[in-house]
Amino acid sequence: MTYAAPIAQAxxxxxxxxxxxxxxxxxxxxxxxxxxxxxxxxxxxxPRIQEMLRCVRLCLDCADVCLATGGMLSxxxxxxxxxxxxxxxxxxxxxxxxxxxxEHHAHQGFAHCxxxxxxxxxxxxxxxxxxxxxxxxxxx
Amino acid sequence: MTYAAPIAQAxxxxxxxxxxxxxxxxxxxxxxxxxxxxxxxxxxxxPRIQEMLRCVRLCLDCADVCLATGGMLSxxxxxxxxxxxxxxxxxxxxxxxxxxxxEHHAHQGFAHCxxxxxxxxxxxxxxxxxxxxxxxxxxx
Amino acid sequence: MTYAAPIAQAxxxxxxxxxxxxxxxxxxxxxxxxxxxxxxxxxxxxPRIQEMLRCVRLCLDCADVCLATGGMLSxxxxxxxxxxxxxxxxxxxxxxxxxxxxEHHAHQGFAHCxxxxxxxxxxxxxxxxxxxxxxxxxxx
Amino acid sequence: MTYAAPIAQAxxxxxxxxxxxxxxxxxxxxxxxxxxxxxxxxxxxxPRIQEMLRCVRLCLDCADVCLATGGMLSxxxxxxxxxxxxxxxxxxxxxxxxxxxxEHHAHQGFAHCxxxxxxxxxxxxxxxxxxxxxxxxxxx
Numbered sequence: 275m276t277y278a279a280p281i282a283q284a285x286x287x288x289x290x291x292x293x294x295x296x297x298x299x300x301x302x303x304x305x306x307x308x309x310x311x312x313x314x315x316x317x318x319x320x321p322r323i324q325e326m327l328r329c330v331r332l333c334l335d336c337a338d339v340c341l342a343t344g345g346m347l348s349x350x351x352x353x354x355x356x357x358x359x360x361x362x363x364x365x366x367x368x369x370x371x372x373x374x375x376x377e378h379h380a381h382q383g384f385a386h387c388x389x390x391x392x393x394x395x396x397x398x399x400x401x402x403x404x405x406x407x408x409x410x411x412x413x414x
Numbered sequence: 415m416t417y418a419a420p421i422a423q424a425x426x427x428x429x430x431x432x433x434x435x436x437x438x439x440x441x442x443x444x445x446x447x448x449x450x451x452x453x454x455x456x457x458x459x460x461p462r463i464q465e466m467l468r469c470v471r472l473c474l475d476c477a478d479v480c481l482a483t484g485g486m487l488s489x490x491x492x493x494x495x496x497x498x499x500x501x502x503x504x505x506x507x508x509x510x511x512x513x514x515x516x517e518h519h520a521h522q523g524f525a526h527c528x529x530x531x532x533x534x535x536x537x538x539x540x541x542x543x544x545x546x547x548x549x550x551x552x553x554x
Numbered sequence: 555m556t557y558a559a560p561i562a563q564a565x566x567x568x569x570x571x572x573x574x575x576x577x578x579x580x581x582x583x584x585x586x587x588x589x590x591x592x593x594x595x596x597x598x599x600x601p602r603i604q605e606m607l608r609c610v611r612l613c614l615d616c617a618d619v620c621l622a623t624g625g626m627l628s629x630x631x632x633x634x635x636x637x638x639x640x641x642x643x644x645x646x647x648x649x650x651x652x653x654x655x656x657e658h659h660a661h662q663g664f665a666h667c668x669x670x671x672x673x674x675x676x677x678x679x680x681x682x683x684x685x686x687x688x689x690x691x692x693x694x
Numbered sequence: 695m696t697y698a699a700p701i702a703q704a705x706x707x708x709x710x711x712x713x714x715x716x717x718x719x720x721x722x723x724x725x726x727x728x729x730x731x732x733x734x735x736x737x738x739x740x741p742r743i744q745e746m747l748r749c750v751r752l753c754l755d756c757a758d759v760c761l762a763t764g765g766m767l768s769x770x771x772x773x774x775x776x777x778x779x780x781x782x783x784x785x786x787x788x789x790x791x792x793x794x795x796x797e798h799h800a801h802q803g804f805a806h807c808x809x810x811x812x813x814x815x816x817x818x819x820x821x822x823x824x825x826x827x828x829x830x831x832x833x834x
Contacts, residue, residue, distance in 0.1 A: 284805035338482035360507035367500035424665035525564035622758035640787035647780035
């Protein structure tokens with residue numbers, strides 16, 4: 275994700291929050307979306323797939339919410355803080371639940387779930403940081 | 415959207431909420447997503463596009479969130495109520511703000527914004543109904 | 555999908571092809587995307603899921619391609635025929651292969667695959683009609 | 695995009711093509727999708743937006759196709775070469791046309807279009823490399 279920072283800086287609509295925070299949020303969302311799509315597929319290839327179904331489902335949810343949130347953060351024009359906050363909160367919720375499920379399977383030795391867990395935790399933290407930045411400075 | 419109901423009913427994972435409510439939520443989300451993508455484009459074709467920029471932006475946000483929510487509602491296996499609730503709340507928020515912006519332009523005579531307004535209000539209502547159903551019966 | 559036709563007609567950017575053809579293409583793409591997301595989930599709930607893995611995978615591919623194509627058809631401003639044609643051809647290909655896989659399972663009695671098959675065949679046909687319209691009248 | 699390689703390697707469904715080629719294709723698709731969403735928004739913020747409308751439109755198309763292709767490449771289970779090839783060809787087409795439009799604006803001094811151009815050219819090349827790998831070794 276080499277391109278998020280230079281495009282954000284060249285945009286005449288100035289970002290509503292710190293650029294470094296914003297860019298990390300964008301990168302974390304897209305990286306987590308890809309990791310979740312790939313992890314859902316790796317789950318399908320497991321011999322005991324019946325035990326991975328909740329992981330497949332939550333990974334698909336998480337990918338969808340991360341892409342929506344990453345798209346919203348990528349736009350600076352007419353940025354609407356309450357709308358971004360609601361999307362970020364949904365992303366935190368989804369990444370937390372999906373990360374917990376991946377952590378369960380990571381402890382069982384599934385390397386792809388360990389990697390997806392890391393992606394979910396990073397995205398949860400990046401979205402939480404962005405929400406806390408918002409909640410401290412912007413109207414509800 | 416002829417297919418949502420029969421697939422939901424044939425799914426061995428029974429839905430966590432009333433099928434009619436679920437199917438209306440799914441239909442409203444996908445219909446609103448398409449309306450928002452089309453309305454953002456119709457905004458671009460307006461001579462006084464500078465006045466439509468907030469509408470373009472919110473329509474793109476709304477399309478993304480509606481697609482994520484519609485996907486989540488389309489899955490019944492290992493349905494996670496708190497995750498669905500957070501997505502539905504983000505969808506209500508985004509549809510409300512986008513619908514308000516479209517209403518402003520509908521009053522100015524933009525027919526495409528009038529249609530998109532209807533899609534946003536219907537989706538807002540469908541998601542709210544689903545959230546209220548959840549909130550009344552499921553843990554936080 | 556009540557909204558595609560009125561927004562297409564209110565758009566100042568006139569569509570590059572017959573509105574009825576366009577609207578059917580849009581509806582078929584979004585309906586097929588939802589059907590495929592729901593069918594992939596219904597596959598996960600089947601006791602003999604090992605036999606459904608190719609169906610899950612192709613349904614996820616098909617949903618992604620249908621959403622991209624449905625979005626592209628929903629935009630009329632600066633419509634680029636060769637780009638639309640390439641997307642439509644990818645959509646025909648994906649719907650054909652996904653529909654064939656669903657047909658295999660429909661013959662085994664899976665009602666959700668029967669419904670998804672119908673969505674794929676309709677979308678394949680709608681995209682093919684649109685491509686043939688293009689190929690007959692527009693440069694390569 | 696730190697996660698694509700380790701999840702691809704941990705997936706029991708072995709990839710149908712060289713992992714390095716695959717991972718570069720995945721990264722290029724997601725990076726280009728984000729760049730295009732951000733560039734479309736930066737275009738909206740330009741004073742002479744009327745001259746940027748084709749760029750906005752093609753960036754939205756390109757983002758959609760790149761996300762569909764990136765998702766398809768992220769899945770290894772039951773990989774279908776002709777379906778992937780059609781998606782990759784659509785992605786090459788869309789990235790080429792969008793990149794050409796961005797190049798036009800980059801020459802006019804728009805820094806955000808210069809960055810998006812680089813993302814489009816890289817994705818076009820990565821998808822082309824993947825197609826050529828396929829076309830050399832797999833049935834039509």
